[in-house]
Amino acid sequence: MPLALNPLNAAQPKITFLIHNVYAIGGTIRTTLNLTAALADRHEVTIVSMLRHRTRPRFVIDPRVTVVPLVDLRADAADPLLHQPAEVFPTAEKRYEQYSRLTDQRAREYLRSCDADVIIGTRPGINVYLAHFAPPQALRIAQEHLTHDMHTKKLRAQLARQYRDLDAVVTTTDADAAVYRARMRLPGVRILAIPNSVPDPGPPPAGGAPVIAAAGRLVRAKRFDLLIEAFTDVAAKHPDWSLRVYGSGADKERLQRLIEEQGLGGRAALMGAVSPIEAEFAKASIVASASDAESFGMTLVEAMRCGTPVVATDCPLGPAEIINDGVDGRLVPMGDRQALAATLGDLITDEPDRHRMGEAARAAARRFDPAHVAHVYEELFGDLAATRSSRAWQRRKARWRNRAGRALRRLRH
Numbered sequence: 001m002p003l004a005l006n007p008l009n010a011a012q013p014k015i016t017f018l019i020h021n022v023y024a025i026g027g028t029i030r031t032t033l034n035l036t037a038a039l040a041d042r043h044e045v046t047i048v049s050m051l052r053h054r055t056r057p058r059f060v061i062d063p064r065v066t067v068v069p070l071v072d073l074r075a076d077a078a079d080p081l082l083h084q085p086a087e088v089f090p091t092a093e094k095r096y097e098q099y100s101r102l103t104d105q106r107a108r109e110y111l112r113s114c115d116a117d118v119i120i121g122t123r124p125g126i127n128v129y130l131a132h133f134a135p136p137q138a139l140r141i142a143q144e145h146l147t148h149d150m151h152t153k154k155l156r157a158q159l160a161r162q163y164r165d166l167d168a169v170v171t172t173t174d175a176d177a178a179v180y181r182a183r184m185r186l187p188g189v190r191i192l193a194i195p196n197s198v199p200d201p202g203p204p205p206a207g208g209a210p211v212i213a214a215a216g217r218l219v220r221a222k223r224f225d226l227l228i229e230a231f232t233d234v235a236a237k238h239p240d241w242s243l244r245v246y247g248s249g250a251d252k253e254r255l256q257r258l259i260e261e262q263g264l265g266g267r268a269a270l271m272g273a274v275s276p277i278e279a280e281f282a283k284a285s286i287v288a289s290a291s292d293a294e295s296f297g298m299t300l301v302e303a304m305r306c307g308t309p310v311v312a313t314d315c316p317l318g319p320a321e322i323i324n325d326g327v328d329g330r331l332v333p334m335g336d337r338q339a340l341a342a343t344l345g346d347l348i349t350d351e352p353d354r355h356r357m358g359e360a361a362r363a364a365a366r367r368f369d370p371a372h373v374a375h376v377y378e379e380l381f382g383d384l385a386a387t388r389s390s391r392a393w394q395r396r397k398a399r400w401r402n403r404a405g406r407a408l409r410r411l412r413h
Contacts, residue, residue, distance in 0.1 A: 012042065012043055012044065013043060013044075013116075013117035013118055013381065014043065014044045014045075014046070014115065014116040014117050014118070015036075015039055015043050015044070015045050015046070015116060015117070015118045015119075015120070016045075016046045016047075016048060016114060016116035016118070016119045016120070017032055017035075017036060017045070017046070017047045017048065017119075017120050017122060018048050018050065018107075018119065018120065018121045018122060018126045018129065018130060019032055019047060019048070019049055019050065019122045019123075019126070020049075020050055020051060020095060020098075020122070020123055020126065021049055021050065021051040021052065021053065022047055022049040022057055022059075022061070022067060022069075023049065023051075023052050023053055023054050023056070023057045023058065023069075024053070024058065025058050025059070025273070025275055027145070027196075027296075027298045028122055028123065028145045029059060030059065030275075030298070031145075031196035031197055031198075031298065032047065032122055033047075033059055033060075033061055033062070033065075034196075034197040034198065034199055034370045034373075035197050035370055035373060035374060035377070036061075036062065036065045037062035037064075037065065037370065038197065038370035038371050038373070038374035039374045039377070039378075040062055040064040040065050041371075041374075042378075044066075045064070045065045045066070046065070046066040046067075046068060046116065047061070047065055047066070047067050047068070048068045048069075048070060048110060049067060049068070049069045049070065050070050050071065050099075050103055050106075050107065050126060051069070051070070051071050051073060051098065051103070052069035052070075052071065052072045052073065052074075053072075053073045053074070058275070059275070068110070070103065070106040070107060070110060071100075071102055071103050071106055076102060079102055081100060081101040081102035081105060082100050082101075082102040083100065084100055084101040084102075085100065085101070086099040086100050086101060086103060086104050087101060087104055088104045088107075088108075088128065088129065088132055089103065089104060089125045089128065089129070090124065090125050090128050090155060090158045090159070090162075091154075091158075092151075092152050092154040092155035092158055093123075093124050093125035093128075093155060095123070095125060096125065099125065104129075107126075107129040107133060108129075108132070108133045111129065111130070111133035111134050111135070112133055112135065114134070114135060114138065115135075116138055117137075117138060117139065117381075118138065118139045118141065118381055119134050119138045119139070119140055119141070120141045120142075120143060121140075121141070121142050121143060122143045122145065123143075123145065124142075124144070124146075124151065124155060124159055127142035127143075127159070127162070127163065127166070128158070128159070128162045130142065130166065131162040131163065131164075131165045131166055132162070139167045139168075139381060139384050139385065139388075140165070140166045140167050140168075141166065141167060141168045141169075141170060141380075141384075142163060142166050142168070142169045142170065143170050144169060144170065144171045144172070144176070144180070144295075145172065145196075145295060145296070146295045147171075147173075147176045147179070147293070147295045147316070147317055148171075148176055148179045148180050148183060148184070149179065149316075150293070150295065156183075156184070159184070160184050160185075160186075163184065163186055163189060164186055164187075164189065164395065166186075166189055167189065167190065167384045167388070167391070168189060168190040168191070168192065168380065168384055169184075169186065169189060169190070169191045169192075170192060170193070170194050170380075171191070171192075171193045171194075172193060172194070172195055172196055172295055172296035172318065173193050173195070173295075173296060173317045173318050173321050174193045174321060175316065175317040175320075175321065176193065176295070176317050177191050177192055177193040187394045187395050187397070188391035188392060188393075188394035188395035189391070189395075190380070190383075190384065190391075192380070194373060194376050194377065194380070195296065195301075195321075195322075195367075195368055195373065196296050196298055196301070196368070196373075197368055197369065197370040197372075197373035197374070198298070198301045198302055198305050198365070198368045198369075198370075199305075199369070199370055200305060200366075200369065201276075201278040201279075201282065201302075201305055201306055204282050204306050204307035204308070204358075204362070208282070208283060208284050208285035208286075208308065209283055209284065209285065210238075210240050210241045210242065210285060210348075211241070211242050211243075211244055211283065211284040211285060211286075212231065212234070212241065212242070212243045212244070212284065212285070212286045212287070212288050212344060213243075213244050213245075213246065213280055213281055213283075213284035213286070213287050213288070213303075213308075214227055214243070214244070214245045214246070214287065214288050214289060214290075214299075215245070215246040215247050215274075215277050215280075215281075215287075215299045215302075216246075216247050216289070216291070216299055217247055217248070217249040218245075218247050218248060218249030218250065218251040218252045218255060218270070219249050219250060219251050220251060221291060221292050221293055222247075222251075222289075222290070222291050222292075223290040223291055223292055223313070223335075224245055224251065224255050224290065225251075225254070225255060225258055226290040226335065226337055226340065227243070227245070227288055227289075227290040227340070228243070228245075228255065228258050228259060228262060228264065228268055229258075229262065229337050230290070230337045230338075230340040230341040230344065231243045231264065231267075231268055231341070231344070232262045232263075232264060233337070233338075233341035233345075234341050234344050234345055234348065235264060235267050235268075237345060238345070238348050238349075241267075241348060242267050242268065242269070243264070243267065243268040243269070244268075244269055244271050244280070244284070245268070245269070245270050245271060246271045246272070246273065246274045246277055246280060247270075247272075247273055248272060248273045252270060255270060256270060277299065277302055278302055278305070278306050281299075281302060281303045281306045281308050282306040282307070282308065284303075284308055285308070285309075285347075285348075285354060286308065286309055286310070286311060286344060286347055286348070286354070287299065287300070287303035287308050287309070287310045287311075288310070288311045288312070288340075288344065289310065289311070289312040289313065289319070290312075290313050290340060291312070291313055291315050291319075292313070292315055292334060292335070293315050293316055293317075294315055294316070294317065294318040294319060295317065295318060296318040296322075297312065297318035297319050297322050300312055300318070300319060300322050300323065300329070301322060301365055301368050303361070304322070304328065304329070304361035304362060304364060304365035305362065305365045305368070306362070307358045307359060307361060307362035308358055308361070309328070309329055309330075309347060309354055309357040309358045309361055310323060310329040310330070310361065311329065311330045311332065311340070311343050311344055311347065312329065312330070312331060312332070313331070313332055313333070313334045313335070313336075313340070314331040314332065314333060314334065315334050319331060324360075324364065327357070327360050327364075328357060328360040328361040328363075328364040328365075329357065329361055330343050330346075330347070330357075
C-alpha cells in the first residue's frame, strides 16, 4: 500500500534524488540505486546527476527510475561557464573543483522548475543547492554519507547556515545524528539516522574458502596496513589461509611493499576494485575491516548479507551499530594488531562458531533490506509533511530570538 502523504499534493508522491555523478562508482551511488529501486515500487522516482562523463552508468539502474544528467563534461566542454568557478556550491566542499558556474546554473534551472514532492540531496554541496533552489512546496531532505567530524570546520560553518532551510538531515548512524543535533543547531529541521540499504545477494554458497577478504578505498584511514600486519601473525599459524584485499587508491604501492616486506607474497594479494563485491565476500570465510573511522560500514553489511562473519575495529561511528559483538560478528579495539590477529585466529580455528556467526549475520542484516529502508523513508516523508507548519513556526521563533539577541547586544555596546 502506498503511504498517504497528506498534505503533499500526490497520492503517489514524486521523489527526486540529487547525486554527484551516477555514471561513476562509489558507495553513495550504490546505496542510492538500492533505495531508488525499492521506492520505485510505489513512487515516481528520478535521479538527477550533477555531472556525466560517460555514455552508460557503471552500475545497473532500475528501468523504472528516470535519470537526468545536468552537465555532460563531454558535450558541455566548450561552454565557458564550465570553466568558471562555482559561486553557490560551497568552497570548502571536497568536490568544489569539479563544480562550476554551469553546475550552479543548471541546478538552479532544474530545481526551480522541479515538480517533485520530495527532493533528496546526497552530499553537502548538493544539499546547499537544495537549500537555495528547491521549490518551497517540496520536502527538502539532506543525506549525509560522511560524518559531521569528517567535514572541515569551514564546511561545517557553511552548512550550518544553509541547512536551516531544509526539512530534514539524515545521517547513516544514530551516533552521528546525535553529533549533528548537538553541534549544528537547526530549529525546525528533523535530524535522524537511517542506515544505507543493501539488497539480498541470494543464497550463500556452501562453505567458504580459507580466505579473509577485505574491501574499500586503499587510503590510510582504512588501515589495510594494520590488517596486513595482523595477517602476518595469522599466516604463521595457519599456512593454508590467505588474505585478499579488494579496492583501488593512493595507498596501493605502499601496501604492496608492505606485503613483500612481510614475506606474504602468494598469501596476501591486492585484487583491484571489484563491483559488485558480494560474490567475492561469499567465497570468503571471514571479512575484515581495520578502519580508524567509518561513516557507516557498507562493506560490513554487504558481507553480513552474504552470511560471511565479519571482524571489525570498533571505530567511530558505524561498526558498533552494525555488529552485535560475539553474536553476528566481532569488534576489536582500534589500532590493536594483536587483538585483530587473535580474533581472526579464533574464528579460523572454531569453524562451528564461524558458521553460527555467519548465519546470525545474515539474519541480522535483513534490517538493511532496501524495502525496509524505503518504508522508513516513507514514514519520514509523512511525518515531515504533517509537521511542516509547526516546524516553520519553530524556525521563525528561532530567527526572532536571534534578532532580539543581536539587538540587545548592540544596545549594551
